[in-house]
Amino acid sequence: MVERYVLGLSGGRDSAALAVFMRDRYPDLPIEYFFTDTGSELPEVYTYLDRLEALLGRPILRLDPGRDFLFWLREYNHFLPSVQQRWCTRQMKLRPFERWVRPTIDAGGRVIAFVAIRADEDRAGYKGETSGVEVRLPFRDHGIDKAGVIRLLKDSGVGMPAYYRWRSRSGCTFCFFQQKIEWVRLLREHPEKYEEARLLEKTAIDHGSPYTWSDDESLEAMADPDRIAEIEAEYEKRLERLKVAARAKLRRNPYFDENISDGELDDLFDIDAVYGLSEVSSSCVVCHK
Ligand code: SF4
Structure with missing residues (x-):
């Protein structure tokens, strides 16, 4: 049976640290790294992905959603996405991912996705229930919290994405989760x-x-x-x-x-006046990790 291991990078800190962690801890696992490119990402994200790719020594596949934001905006009657109507994540992040892994699942194979939910976070991530993808949370299993994530990035030499100087989240430049x-x-x-x-x-x-x-x-x-x-x-x-x-x-x-x-x-x-005394927020775990 075909077994695939996939790890999605959002351009953010946690998923980057997870990639580093998996490379160090399970060097023989043939992990496929991917990034779902909405075409509306910060320029700093692309630079960071290039650096990460060099460090991992493996390609980070850029998944193309096929249609751009404007197309979907028209499809949704020009209603901007919002917390209540988050069509952007569904159409531009989740569907391209599910399209990518679907042939493996349809052929009876397994797809195991590693997701960067930290040990200090009390929230669920992508569950994969409807898609048949099996989700693993290595940071939870190994007790890695925010301090651990920062250490992993520092020790690896890849550091933090440059936008962390002024913004704490990855994702689209116009993301409505912004304060x-x-x-x-x-x-x-x-x-x-x-x-x-x-x-x-x-x-x-x-x-x-x-x-x-x-x-x-x-x-x-x-x-x-x-x-x-x-x-x-x-x-x-x-x-x-x-x-x-x-x-x-x-x-x-x-x-x-x-x-x-x-x-x-x-x-x-972990003081941040945008999020309070903790960074845990209601934002989207698919886009902002
Ligand atoms: S980053 Fe924000 S705007 Fe972009 S797809 Fe995710 S939730 Fe939507």
Whole structure:
């Protein structure tokens, strides 16, 4: 019976670390690495995948969804995807993957997919129930948490994707899971990508879409300099509040050092004003790992 081992890379930190882990731990397993390219990814993602490919010494297959985002936008009556209607993940990520492995399953073979859910995450990932794909979670089985992931990437030399400097998630440039501060950062880092997203949103609104990319606010409105300043100020305030909360938590420890730096505090509590004191969020595990 044919047996295939597959590992999907999202362009994010966790799936990259899983690839490194599997290479080191199971060097003889013929893992097929793949990346489902929506065509709307950050440029940094492609650079990172190239680096990873060199490190793994194996190709990362780029799965082509066949149709681009605009095609699907038209198919869905110009309604932008949203948390409630996440057609983009289904059409541009899951279906191309399932099309790729289907012949093996139809022929009676097994497909085993390794998914990068960490030991410190309380959430399910791709289940593969309907597709017949068997899912394995090596990080859970081996107790690898966020600190372990960062260590794996550092020790391997591949490091973190460059976009982590300003954004914590992989996925499409216009992903609706982004918080307002991330949109502002996209505007600063990749103004042309912001403009593309703004135009897509305008087309959708012109056709009656009830959704904008970000809750209750268009990208047009968000690009206003006063609004940008407001969003950045709100972000800073939230960050400060989280630091105070983290210090308060630490004070319960009798060995707490009042002079702990913000960097050390961040290492301990994983402070991020976008997600709170933990990075676990409701975002999509298929796109953002
Ligand atoms: S990254 Fe966001 S916009 Fe892109 S397919 Fe995933 S959920 Fe949809």
